Every structure is written in structure tokens, then in C-alpha cells.
Amino acid sequence: MTVLHTPVLSAEILDWLRIRPEGTYADATVGTGGHILEIAKRLTTGRVLGLDRDPRALQIARERLGPHERQVILVHVEFSKIGEVAAANQLPPFDGIIADLGISSLELDSPERGFSFRWAGPLDMRMNPDNPLTADEIVNQWPEKELADLLYQNAEERDSRRIARAIVRARPIRDTEHLATVVAGGRKARGRQRLHPATKTFLALRTAVNREEEELGQFLSRTPATLNLGGRLIVLSYHSLEDRVVKHAFQRLSHEGFRILTKKVIQPGDAEIASNPRARSAKLRVIERVATAETRFDGERTAPQVC
Numbered sequence: 642m643t644v645l646h647t648p649v650l651s652a653e654i655l656d657w658l659r660i661r662p663e664g665t666y667a668d669a670t671v672g673t674g675g676h677i678l679e680i681a682k683r684l685t686t687g688r689v690l691g692l693d694r695d696p697r698a699l700q701i702a703r704e705r706l707g708p709h710e711r712q713v714i715l716v717h718v719e720f721s722k723i724g725e726v727a728a729a730n731q732l733p734p735f736d737g738i739i740a741d742l743g744i745s746s747l748e749l750d751s752p753e754r755g756f757s758f759r760w761a762g763p764l765d766m767r768m769n770p771d772n773p774l775t776a777d778e779i780v781n782q783w784p785e786k787e788l789a790d791l792l793y794q795n796a797e798e799r800d801s802r803r804i805a806r807a808i809v810r811a812r813p814i815r816d817t818e819h820l821a822t823v824v825a826g827g828r829k830a831r832g833r834q835r836l837h838p839a840t841k842t843f844l845a846l847r848t849a850v851n852r853e854e855e856e857l858g859q860f861l862s863r864t865p866a867t868l869n870l871g872g873r874l875i876v877l878s879y880h881s882l883e884d885r886v887v888k889h890a891f892q893r894l895s896h897e898g899f900r901i902l903t904k905k906v907i908q909p910g911d912a913e914i915a916s917n918p919r920a921r922s923a924k925l926r927v928i929e930r931v932a933t934a935e936t937r938f939d940g941e942r943t944a945p946q947v948c
């Protein structure tokens with residue numbers, strides 16, 4: 642059975658996008674196609690570019706988007722390359738771009754992908770199977786100090802050193818279930834916790850394997866230049882470090898010809914969280930381009946940015 646990801650804050654995203662039927666849009670993280678399908682349905686002569694680095698997700702999205710194939714271009718690529726892909730497809734500047742960060746339910750709920758501590762699966766965690774680095778290499782080969790630094794820096798894991806020590810002692814770690822048991826044993830006992838003891842370790846490994854911080858940084862610095870005047874960039878993030886990066890990038894852009902539209906971050910309401918608990922940590926931020934590259938800095942003329 643195909644696992645479809647339930648799109649988060651879908652109605653809000655469509656409101657912020659204010660889709661024009663003849664406009665040009667991009668979905669930087671197509672997943673199994675929930676958000677992009679709603680965009681495609683609203684287009685007539687307009688186009689929507691969809692990107693994802695997971696070929697399996699794109700395949701499912703492609704099937705779902707069949708009836709709208711004239712409006713949709715799907716590309717298997719990292720979203721940091723959005724500018725190059727838009728140029729290669731001769732698309733005009735975007736009227737709206739969404740990036741729904743993190744992983745899809747398709748990835749999380751496929752034990753053989755190794756993203757979850759709920760089942761025994763290989764230590765993989767690659768969104769893109771062409772990626773050379775796997776979680777296995779980090780877990781079974783990295784020096785203890787590098788492992789501890791990773792857990793602390795990528796997931797703010799307070800017990801990073803204890804966990805890294807436990808992992809190194811237990812090597813070779815066979816699979817995700819074995820890793821989760823070792824991590825739980827390595828952490829300090831703190832009574833009943835809301836999160837599974839291995840949650841942060843798995844987050845740190847996933848973000849490292851997929852170079853998520855670098856990808857997001859490059860996306861946020863390159864994508865604004867691809868927006869049309871009045872075009873909007875909508876980013877949905879799922880953990881505090883990621884949201885902080887988005888917030889700071891938007892603050893910087895607010896001095897460079899963009900306006901922040903979400904002074905207060907948007908989060909799902911109780912009803913959405915009750916029907917889709919995975920939406921609970923979502924945070925949505927939106928900016929709009931209010932000046933062209935030529936007029937951005939107090940009327941000073943600058944060359945249009947090449948992306």
C-alpha cells in the first residue's frame with residue numbers, strides 16, 4: 642500500500658499563495674504531492690515546478706498529478722538548485738514558492754529506509770539513494786567526539802557525550818532498533834519524557850546524512866532572487882533549529898527588498914493536530930518581494946542577481 646503524506650497547513654498555504662491561474666509557482670519539496678496537487682488544480686495557463694530529492698516520492702506525485710501534467714514540471718534534484726532548474730526550463734520569476742521541510746510520512750513509515758526507531762531497519766536515512774553518506778557510516782565509524790558534537794549541534798541533545806560513548810562501546814550497531822536501545826541506555830534517566838529517548842539522536846543523524854543545514858542555507862540565500870515582484874516565499878519547518886535559520890534569513894531579507902508577512906509564526910490549530918499529530922511541531926513563515934533587484938537598496942542600482 643502506498644503511504645501518502647498528509648499535507649500540513651494546506652488551507653493556510655493556499656491563502657498565502659493567492660494563486661493566479663496564469664501564474665508561475667514552485668514546490669521545493671513535492672513529497673507525495675499533497676500541496677502541489679492543490680496548486681496545480683488552480684492553474685489554467687500557469688505552471689508549477691516541483692522538486693524533490695526522493696525519487697520514490699516523486700514517482701507517486703507524478704501519478705497523482707497525471708490529470709494536471711500540462712501545468713506541472715517535476716524534477717529529481719536538491720532544492721538548493723531551484724534557480725538552475727528554473728532557468729533550464731525557461732520559467733519566468735516565481736509568483737510563489739513553498740518549501741515544506743523535513744521528511745515525508747512515506748520516508749518515515751518505510752522501515753527499509755531506516756528513518757524510524759519504531760522498527761528494525763538498516764542504518765540508512767538517505768532521502769536521495771544516490772547520496773554516498775549513510776547513517777551506518779556515522780554510527781559505526783565516526784570518532785566518539787565527532788559523534789557527540791553532531792548530536793549536540795544538530796539536535797541540542799543534552800546527553801550527547803554519554804550517548805556517543807554508549808554507541809562507540811556497543812559497535813557494531815546492527816540496525817535502527819539496536820541503535821534506539823543503545824541510545825535509551827546511554828541517556829540519563831529523567832522520569833517520564835514526552836519524546837522517545839532516541840528522537841534527538843535520530844534527528845541529528847538524519848540531518849547530517851542529508852546535509853539539511855547546508856541545503857536550507859543555500860536555498861534561503863539563492864531562492865529569493867527567483868521571486869517575481871509581489872512573489873511570496875512560504876517555508877514550513879518542523880524543529881527549532883530549522884525555524885531559527887528561516888527566521889534569521891527572513892529578518893536579513895527584510896532589509897533587502899522583502900517584507901515579512903508573518904510577524905507572528907503560524908502554527909496548526911488543535912483540530913489539525915488532532916487529525917494529523919505529525920503537524921504539531923510545524924511553523925510557517927512567509928515573506929514577499931516588494932522591490933526589484935534594481936531598486937532594492939534605497940534606489941541604488943544593482944545588477945540583477947544570477948541564481
Ligand SMILES: C[S@@+](CC[C@H](N)C(=O)[O-])C[C@H]1O[C@@H](n2cnc3c(N)ncnc32)[C@H](O)[C@@H]1O
Nearest residue numbers: 648670672673674675676693694695719720856
Ligand atoms: C514534509 S515532506 C513534503 C510533503 C509534501 N508537501 C506533501 O504534501 O506531500 C518533505 C519532502 O522534502 C524532501 N526534501 C527534503 N530536503 C530536500 C532537499 N534539500 N531538496 C529536495 N527535496 C528535499 C523530502 O524528500 C520529502 O519528500
